[in-house]
Amino acid sequence: MVIEPLAHFHGGLVLRHHKQNSCEQPLQNAGIPDELIIALRSNKGHSAEPVVKTGEQVFKGQVIAYPAHPYGAVFHAPTSGTIKDIRTHPTAGPDASPTNCIIIQTDGNDQWLSKDNADSPQSRHDIINTIREAGIIGLGGAGFPTHIKYDHQSLTQATTLIINGAECEPYISCDERLMLDEPEAIIRGTQWLMKAAEADHGIIAIEDNIGGVKSQLDQHINALGISNIGVTRVPTIYPTGGEKQLIKVLTGKEVPSGQTPLSLGIIMQNVATAKAVCDAIEHRRPLLERVVTVTGDSVSKPGNYTALIGTPFSHLLKLAGCRDDIDKLVVGGPMMGYAMPHDQIGVEKTTNCLLALPATATKPEIPAMPCIRCGDCVKVCPQELLPQQLLWYINGNDQNNDLEKAREHHVFDCIECGACSWVCPSHIRLVDFYRYAKSELTYLDIKRAKAQHAKARHEERDARIARIKAERQAKRRQKTARLTDKKTAQQEISAVLARIKQQTADKTDD
């Protein structure tokens, strides 16, 4: 099956990709470090609750935490050992934000709990369930739990599965290496996902600068006799691996703002996710490890390492021969990654790359100049926003009002790819401003919703009091109206007198 790219997305950048060094060597096993630091967090901070206690012995594949939120994920012990501690620890997120972590002292035996040898699931429901139980989340970076996409899917609509192998950030090569070394597992994983999605065809999208991968995948697809999976090469323009951009390139359609690709009948998964799904279903092996690219000008042996979840960065950097001239340790790529303050942080399920850069290779710390409205950011923005206009509103003095202007200028459509920050001749870190605006606006929305709720409640209470008051008044008025008639009044009075007399009589009887 051959599918050609249909469109281009707006803007984008041609960057030096720096991938050759790390991609030359086949996958290497990073081994078992002394300690694993497992951050109980996936997808924007949805955390999991530990189900083990400090000092407890755990075995490979044993569940150690269950999700506390529907968008969270299950965590397993990546190897055997004892739980050393459960505490907050810095993680590979923005600002190395600390979160609850399970720290495992490994014993080096790598002993499985008990390998489940049940048959591979066959029904759609069973496949989705297996994926959930295996703790699989999007391994491309966003970390969205994989099973949710299928849970939310409407089966009345024809679905296309896209496997995203367009690793558009410079330096990162873990997906490329995985496609070279494990093509069959990826293709089989794709088939399982297609079964789960009841998709009639699947597309594996790769960038056109990695020709070897296409022939490798094609060869295996042909060998397996598969006719409904095609490999498509897309132009190497950053950020073509962005979900929305890749959909535009492959289908010519745009995902409506604020919606997921499901609205177009598309499910997108990363190649590493497809491989993890294959492992989970065919080998009953939960997500215990992932491929991490360790590269950058500060490491002497750049490469791709299969690392257990929780492997400390220091362990991987040591394997790759990291030198002392390191100035920045970036988790993820150079365009969107986060710089870490130190290396005592564990690999997460979404950690695709460790980038160790010396001061000479990083962006120099130049003070930001004012925006000169040159419009370079407008030219490159893949979401067709007006970044300089957004900056103007976010940077303004009248805070609340101007932030609302940023919303009107579609700040929530920003995918934070960093293209604008990279081209900015004034060296303004634009994405930081958009992140700030988004979180501030979200906070304001919550505050506003709360205030509105309180207001509604208050108004309801006022209305209730008024209603009761009115009812009472009406009753009283009715009574008064009755008493204006002299005859009735006389009757009432005598009735009351009779009642009092009766009561007094009852009392004396007692």
Added chain:
Amino acid sequence: MTDALNTSSAPHIPSRISVQQVMLWVCLTLLPATLAHVYYFGFGILVHWCIAVVSALVFEWWCLGWRKQPVRLFITDLSAVVTAWLFVLCISPVAPWYVSVVGMFFAIVVAKHLYGGLGNNIFNPAMVGFAVILIAFPQSMSLWLPPGGLMAEHSIHFSLTELFSWIFAGHPQDAVDAVTAATPLTAIQTGLQQNYSLSEIVSLPVFGEMGGLGWEWIANWLFIGGAILLYKRIITWHVPAAVLMTTIAAATPFYLFNNDLFMSPQQHVFSGGIMLAAFFIATDPTSGCSSFKGKIIFGAGVAILTVLIRNFGSYPDGVAFAILLMNMAAPLIDRITIPDPYGKKGNTNATD
């Protein structure tokens, strides 16, 4: 490893270009046209270049100190040099020295720093400076040298000392009549006022094959400089294309209607400031429009206003006023041309 790592935010790799480099490229691409100016009109422009650049930097330095801004960072960004350079390309090479100083005062102090400095000016500073002296010193501005060409036989017959005494001590009246000439656009205007037909006027020695003699070559070099800026992606094609094509489109009907009264489109393009405006002034991002649609509207507006002012106004060239008028309209144009982002095609919900 300790907590000593650099944690500044993404992007983590060096950028493409800086403001300073942008300004440097603008300067470099103005150089050929400036040299052509020297070739045709003598060293006057270099003298004014020095006066304007020095006074621009002094005003810049003074304003930055006064506004408590980092002086070194901003004075080295070369934006004041670009302003001065654009300004001297507009003025007469034999204007008295204070013309440049006054022009730079209004450009740097009033148009730039009083509005908030780099990136915050509503009006193009060079054009504000030029418009002020155009109104304040009309005499000096209408005084030009005949285009000679340094090597040509009828080259300008006065020495550097004479030039200096002109610029710094004032114009001796008899010398004025003997040496000076009008700019081609002024010649056309005064000629038409004296009821000459255009075909008669353009046979005057100040005219060349396409526009004014000398001027057409300056325009060509500006075009080449602009093409380099386009190639370096410092400017986009939208503004220059809109300015040049609209100039031709707007001038053609008038010319066809009466070619004795109205200049040909070619004259319009190759005389006066249109080429400079198309590539170097209307492309000023700060005072122009930011969306692609907006840039096209902005450029077209500049061209239409320039043609109208040249054809009907009392000033021979209207580029400066056209630019300033469009600068005023730019925020409005930007508001009505907000592009629909990805996934929101056809339902813009921005309300302002």
